[in-house]
Amino acid sequence: MTIVGAFLGSGVELVPAGSCLLKLQVVTSDRQSMSGAVFTVSATGFSQTATADASGRAELTVPAGATYTVSLTYSSGSYFNDEAQTVIAESATTKLVYFDLINDEQAEIYHNLSASNWTDDTTYEDFPYRCAIAIQGVTADDYAEVVYAMAQALSGDYAPICETYAGGVYIYSESSATITIPTIYIRRE
DSSP: OOEEEOOOSSSSSOOOOTEEEEEEEETTTSSSSSSHHHHHHHEETTEEEEEETTTEEEEEESSSSSEEEEEOOSSOEEEEEEOOEEEEOOOEEEEEEEEEEEESSSEEEEEEEEEEEEEEEEEETTTEEEEEEETTOTTTTTTEEOOOHHHHHHHSOOOSSOEETEEEEEEEEEEEEEEEEEEEEEEEO
């Protein structure tokens, strides 16, 4: 799971005009390889790195007004979900770029799953349809991540979260159209 957005910390950050403070964080499912992870922040004519501390955090102040690509290189191990992220740096703001990595030895991967049996649902107001995707052996305590195709992800039609249940994964949408989901990761708890 990856999150790019406004930083919602409890403290007040004083960021000078013309700059943006990036709060960078990585968390791994096995709580390993966070210390020493390197964040690379780049845009046209700009590239800087920041190294994570033992808690997986780092900060970097960048010039505002650019769209930056943030990539992560972790120190060891083998993880999923380490693709680069983009963040728009706005003047005098703080942004959080968060990487949540799953150890591939702890995850099961399912490809090209159909989502077709949508039902009306009131769980999330903006997404009035729910689809149950059957995956044998999944429990409500397991962790799932659904990776939509690029067009699906950018459409805004699908909730950015999913939920596990005994026997599969629920996804939510504002449309009841049949889709194929490229990848679902399951980590058994």
